[in-house]
Amino acid sequence: MGRLGRVLVPIAVLAGVAAAGATAYVAASTAVARHVVTPIRRRKQDVRILSVADDLSTIRLGGTGDALRVPGRYGLWFSQDQGYARLGDILAMDDTGAVTRILEEVVWGDIEAATTGRLSGWYYTSPDELGLAVRSVDVSTDGGAAPAWLFPAAERTDRWAIHVHGRGARRQETLRAMPVFHEKGYTSLAVSYRNDEDAPDSPDRRYGLGGTEWRDVDAALDYALRNGARHIVLFGWSMGGAAVLQTAVRSPHADSVRGMVLDSPVIDWVETLDFQAGEMRLPRPVTQGALVLLDSGWAKGLVGQDAPIGLNTLDFTVRAGELAVPILLMHSDDDGYVPAGGSRLLAEQRPDIVTFERFARGKHTKLWNIDPERWNAAIGDWLDQLELSLTDDA
Template identity: 50%
Template sequence: MAERSKQRGSARTMVGAAALLAAALAFATGAAAAMLAVVFARKVVTPPTRREQDLRILSVDTVAHEITLAANAEARMRGPYGLWFEHDSGHARLGDVIEEHDGRVRRHLTATDFGRPERATRGRINGWYHLGPWELDLPYEDVLIETELGPAPAWVFAPDSPSDRWVVQVHGRGAKRHETLRAVDATRAAGWNSLLISYRNDGEAPASSDRRYGLGGTEWVDVVAAVGYAIERGASEIVLMGWSMGGMISLQAVLRSAEVRERLVGIILESPAIDWVDILRFQGGALGLPRGLGDVVARLLGAPYGGGLTGLAAPIDLEDLDPVVRAEEFTVPILLMHSVDDGFVPIDGSRRFAASRPDLIQFEEFAEARHTKLWNHDPERWNALITTWLAARTPADHDDEAVEIVG
């Protein structure tokens, strides 16, 4: 009897120890997940200061003007790109793919701007392509737009003939106005002015007090200031063009500002961020993070207590930013372009937005192009879509004037 009692006591002890261990593991797992959520949330709203060099440079032939890269989705992209290397101290231009074989991608190396690519072992591809406005070989102005935080630099490109129609270009997260230089030729061809803006916390415009992205919930105010600048310069019709997060920023400016809506005749969206919760889920999965962490991050960003963990001055209600929920409030035509192979912002949000207003939204799907690299992948189609769509926004009175001038 004593022996059996001893065995039962030992068994209970083992069960109790196992339960304690399980509880400890659950606590540790929960704590680790919570820490991951905080790190992820901070990364989402913090402007990046360093870029990941995720491309392996295997060899460079300076005589044949070719470069060989380790094969990955970025290395395989068709079209022209910029290549930053040696921690962004060097820059070159990539032409199209020559061949892919045995895990290697050989491409044209069309130019080296600075640095020694033959000495580099790692780099990153940049879809911007242009280093600055001077490369377009077009007249432009350096201007300052007065925002509530102070003057923000911008570029203005005018068409060949004077026009009161303006496209305001809004770049994406982690980018600068250089990203939007690719659209200047298309907008000028349609006879529109281009205003390429900077906004808070992008490294050029004044920073907010918390130095954090609002994911569209704060930056829209700077777009309103840009629209006001265009109006002061004589704009009577305005189109907002937003890239990635710039798409969300542009949509928020439309939804929240009567001044913007008064002169707005259209919106162009390039690889836009439409559904932040969906984007967080997608990127969490791509990083190999636990399933459901994206939803936790979304709640953390919107929590009243989250500021101490994320650095945000005010919470961000991601559901409140969702333009699909407020789709009935849009009244102007929208050109929406997105790639099924975006790789960073899933196309699902754009599809839902397009389906919510088929009467207004012209939805153009691309394939194989990566995030905000639709121009690089197929510049002929991309330019034609924008030029044709903008031409359709030209009011009848402008057409009459044009005919009158010709006559």
């Protein structure tokens, strides 16, 4: 073999290795991008149920659940979501990291036979558990009828609140907010949106990360206005926050929106996806590739979405100047899923309209769970201030 041959062989080998590596990165990026926009149908069971007291007063848990070792009240789904219980505060923690918590109530299922589960911030699973008047209604969206729960105020009012849950959740996530809004005289509408398990699917069956879901929030605005609303507060949780922000700047009914409440919202999807990739220790090229795929029209066949996400249009640290109504923004430094950097930056950019309630602890969308008194007070006080501004404008 001559000198040229001896050089070309290693180059050919390296080129093959590089091509194989590139193929692996593309495959990994595609998998990440698809995961981001694919509706969640099965939730990870990351809690081990180690023992239950004979009188069902306490439960001992192990595992990696994100709220496992955080104080507060939570729901526990167990036996592949065939059972549900309500948990209270931590009573003890041992050297293995296992915790003993108060077992407040087994709502349904055989918890003594259960071995695995997952913690939830929902706490309530049915609107009937709140002791408030409620009825089921349908909101007409461009995809069909989306079910919602309507909680009428005690007295007739034109003050309404529309509650929008987060990615992979359902209307039950928003139930924690109903009592404080009812106390302040609001009618509340807890909505579903495209690709929920109980609402119509979008044609591509993919999340738009707020960029498409806002149309269903807009349909809820239309429903509220046709049923007596004049002054509407939008309340968004996590990705629901992204949908609410889109609604506020894109809806033809935006002039009826008088304020927004955001709990653990996604203000900047690039920051959020970067953070989540870092938590999973994904190589930087994989993360960057996934972002490119999400934003590219040519990648529709790979990711399965009908149109590019448009990540820049979802970044309200860039679009802060377009916001025009009062905002109560609540986020935890210890969120663990959606970083609070975007929320802090938005609060710094728009101190004229943003009231930032910063929590030091509290996992993602679980601020009520760790400190319901503070959470309810923050909303109640903000609604009082909003009422003063509405009265002044009248």
